[in-house]
Amino acid sequence: MRATDVLSHIDEGELIALTRDLVRIPSVIRPGQPGATEAGVAAHVAQWMRKERFEVEVHEVAPGRPNVLGILGERESGGLTLLLEGHTDVVTEGDAGLWTRAPFGGDLVEGRIYGRGSADMKSGLAAAMVAAAAIKRSGVDLGGRLVVGALVDEEGDMLGAKHLCTTPLGHELSAAIICEPEQNELCLEQRGVVWARVTARGRMAHGAMPEAGVNPITALAALLSEVPALERRLRKLCQRSPHLRPPTVTPTIVQAPVQGVAQPNVIPSMAQVTLDVRLTPGPDGDAIGKEIDAVCERAMAAVPGVEVTWQAVNGFRLATQVDKDEALVRAMVKGVRQATGRAPKFGGVPGSTDGTILRMTLGIPIVTCGPGHRLIPHQVDEYVEVAELVEAARIYVASALNFLNG
Numbered sequence: 306m307r308a309t310d311v312l313s314h315i316d317e318g319e320l321i322a323l324t325r326d327l328v329r330i331p332s333v334i335r336p337g338q339p340g341a342t343e344a345g346v347a348a349h350v351a352q353w354m355r356k357e358r359f360e361v362e363v364h365e366v367a368p369g370r371p372n373v374l375g376i377l378g379e380r381e382s383g384g385l386t387l388l389l390e391g392h393t394d395v396v397t398e399g400d401a402g403l404w405t406r407a408p409f410g411g412d413l414v415e416g417r418i419y420g421r422g423s424a425d426m427k428s429g430l431a432a433a434m435v436a437a438a439a440i441k442r443s444g445v446d447l448g449g450r451l452v453v454g455a456l457v458d459e460e461g462d463m464l465g466a467k468h469l470c471t472t473p474l475g476h477e478l479s480a481a482i483i484c485e486p487e488q489n490e491l492c493l494e495q496r497g498v499v500w501a502r503v504t505a506r507g508r509m510a511h512g513a514m515p516e517a518g519v520n521p522i523t524a525l526a527a528l529l530s531e532v533p534a535l536e537r538r539l540r541k542l543c544q545r546s547p548h549l550r551p552p553t554v555t556p557t558i559v560q561a562p563v564q565g566v567a568q569p570n571v572i573p574s575m576a577q578v579t580l581d582v583r584l585t586p587g588p589d590g591d592a593i594g595k596e597i598d599a600v601c602e603r604a605m606a607a608v609p610g611v612e613v614t615w616q617a618v619n620g621f622r623l624a625t626q627v628d629k630d631e632a633l634v635r636a637m638v639k640g641v642r643q644a645t646g647r648a649p650k651f652g653g654v655p656g657s658t659d660g661t662i663l664r665m666t667l668g669i670p671i672v673t674c675g676p677g678h679r680l681i682p683h684q685v686d687e688y689v690e691v692a693e694l695v696e697a698a699r700i701y702v703a704s705a706l707n708f709l710n711g
């Protein structure tokens with residue numbers, strides 16, 4: 306059976322309905338509200354997969370926060386295992402009054418499905434589920450295993466992806482398609498991120514007698530003045546990419562005092578700034594770390610007596626890059642042609658995804674490709690085009706068969 310024959314088993318009405326159903330189950334993580342997790346969506350996904358007779362594994366990552374994995378095909382020695390990856394959490398709807406559609410309504414209007422998560426990324430997840438169901442229903446023999454993963458916490462600490470990397474199923478993976486909203490472009494590169502939390506420690510004193518203390522805020526001012534130079538150095542260190550914006554260093558949080566009450570006449574003992582450092586492929590974590598060390602040392606030199614240290618909140622998520630010669634990429638290039646009749650467009654992911662964790666931890670090739678405009682995630686009136694949604698499911702079917710059945 307050819308890939309193109311299997312495409313006819315995609316049920317568009319079912320795909321649209323499933324996407325709307327997933328959007329209607331809110332999965333914003335609201336700390337302190339026990340029910341506000343991915344549990345509802347995860348249960349719906351698991352039930353749907355069981356109905357389709359997928360083999361289903363549920364991995365409890367944290368209380369009420371399960372990864373759901375649906376598996377097709379037999380585990381054979383030498384066979385490949387491909388993951389179609391999505392996440393079940395969504396970001397906050399923010400001020401619902403700013404939306405013209407109900408944030409969790411799943412409205413279908415003029416070829417678009419609206420709602421928080423419609424693009425990022427319940428549509429991509431639904432497309433992966435329906436693609437796998439089409440393969441199952443077609444009866445085509447799989448030369449390996451196809452896994453649909455609905456993971457938790459992508460918008461947070463990526464606990465779901467980190468957990469998957471510790472499981473037997475994670476270790477079995479040969480490659481992954483990350484179904485994030487990228488306008489169905491084939492993204493072989495993703496920018497990396499390091500959140501560098503810089504802490505300056507001085508000595509507390511009266512504001513009227515600064516000579517009696519050591520002001521950590523002054524050291525952070527020196528550090529912030531070095532940010533443009535740090536950005537320039539990182540741009541030299543990292544590769545240029547036609548699909549990714551160059552590295553950036555952006556201060557996002559400034560805090561002083563860190564503990565106690567803020568008072569105008571008190572020099573605090575500690576001050577902190579967080580730098581959001583975005584990277585393109587090239588340097589390793591050590592090389593990036595050395596550049597950040599250097600600006601900390603210059604800030605210390607600028608204000609004698611202040612100690613300046615930093616740590617990476619959430620670790621290093623380096624930029625990822627996959628070669629065009631990889632079997633997965635070749636399978637997808639062919640898959641896009643079979644699914645759409647067009648040559649693929651290549652692109653790049655502006656931020657990091659669960660794929661970053663899979664690539665860094667397991668070393669497997671990843672390609673990010675899914676329905677939804679790249680800039681729409683996290684905005685009000687988020688939507689996905691139904692045409693792109695259907696196209697994504699077709700791309701997943703053809704690519705999976707090309708990859709697993711060679």
Ligand SMILES: [Zn+2]
Pocket residue numbers: 392425426459485486
């Ligand atoms: Zn996402």
